[in-house]
Amino acid sequence: MGVHKEQLTLVIGGGAAGIEAARVLGQAGYPVVLVEKSNRLGGVLNQLASSFPRWEDPAQFVEPRVKDFEKCEKVRILLESTVSGCQKVKNGYQVKIDNKGVAEELQVGAVIIATGFELMDLSGYGEYGHGSFANVFNSLEFEAVLKQWAAGNKPEKPPVVAFFKCVGSRDRSKGYPYCSKICCMYTAKQAGLVKDLFPDGRSYVFYMDYRASGKEYEEFVRSVIEDKHVRYVRGRPAKVLPENGRLLIRCEDTLMGVPVEVRADYIVLAAAIRPSQGTAEMAQMFGLKTDAYGFIEPEPFEAVKVQERVFLAGSCGFAVETLGALQQGAAAAAQAIAVLHQAD
């Protein structure tokens, strides 16, 4: 059995999962090429105002890991780069990389796909007015608003912010039948942050149920309800109407069976999570198996192995929270190491 410690591993995507995979490989002494489409590492974490369930600062994520990269000297980071082609060869892939416009060819022994997710386009939900009313945001757009507010750029009057969960998720008519898994948690986080920033403001969360199955998740949501006094209203909003510069929400409180109206200044739509454009491209390029929605599917009884020498990490497989992305990144790295050792 030959040990191929000099064989490269290609990590596609520089978000939480990709960074973690590259770090584990690099620290174990394996050379890595990390390809990132944008001009900085961190992926979605760069857009977030805080994290659940421990209110950690996402800005603190990337820096220590970049230090690890520098220390191990094994990780080559290619920003503003994409994988433009691939060919199966013996013991790996011959990949073409577009490195800031310069073509490069590499022979790699393993590939880790960490191309992430995107939020569903909400133009099909005319009733919520995303795109037509100024203050209706999707959840990632609202993270940017929260960052602005946290930086001191606050509205004068404490705002009323309403959060709609399951917009596009658990929706068999206009969206996806699946639960996007992380919206319950980040919505609780966002609603809690609003109350932290504006103790006199109001946060409403319209929900069908909250799914908090993770360590400290239930406690997190309960603390947002009980300690931060975010109001959870059970029901799926049916309509948003402009009213004197504000937004009138109509829904039913399904616990009481009464119609409910409430006026809000901002509405945040927890849009369904779907595979990113890059995920679709890589799946096609490497000929990976995907599910009906385009998420990359691992082999039976495999956590991250998609096919021979190809592994997935993070939300290209399915919606996953940061911790899950890290776990998958580390798992993919470990499996990549194993497969490099199996080469003959």
Place this chain on the structure above:
Amino acid sequence: MNATTSPVNQYFKALQLDETDSSLSQEILENCGVDIERCLECGKCSGGCSNTHIFDFTPRKIVQMIKIGDEKRLLHMDSLWCCVACHLCVDRCPSGIDIPRIMDYLREKAITKGIPATRPTVELFHNLMLDQVHKKGRVSELYLILNYNLKSRQYLKNAELGPQMFFKGKLNPIPARVKKMDQVRRLFRPKPGQKGEAR
């Protein structure tokens, strides 16, 4: 008044959530020490309640109404006077929400505000029972029943149970009396800022 015709049970207009506030839940937290925000909305209280068959609002809905600050309906509802404080709801509640304590508080509040009980005989029963406690420190079932039937003019109500209860020793013609009555009286002493004796 029955549940279907009671005006408090009819919602025609949309509830204006922004006009409601959390002052009622705050009030209940301060006066009863019950934090209704702990409610998980599971309905175990209502499922266990011994009286839901005559309630217009089940315990879960009552907690929910406190959450939406619907004081008017709470103080006028029939459930307020049908709850027998059996404590099944609080016994089953996973969050330990003391609903009977809330009911007591709401009944007191309704009476203070002069809102009539939906079941006048229930209020009468409450008063007669407390009168007895006030006088003797204990409740004598026999005199309570006699008094109640007389005053509510249902002279023969449940009369057929009398002999049975008597022979089982449940109806003692000699009323018991607490020895240290001064301690009982202390229970009735008004709280600071309260008018009249507490009942």
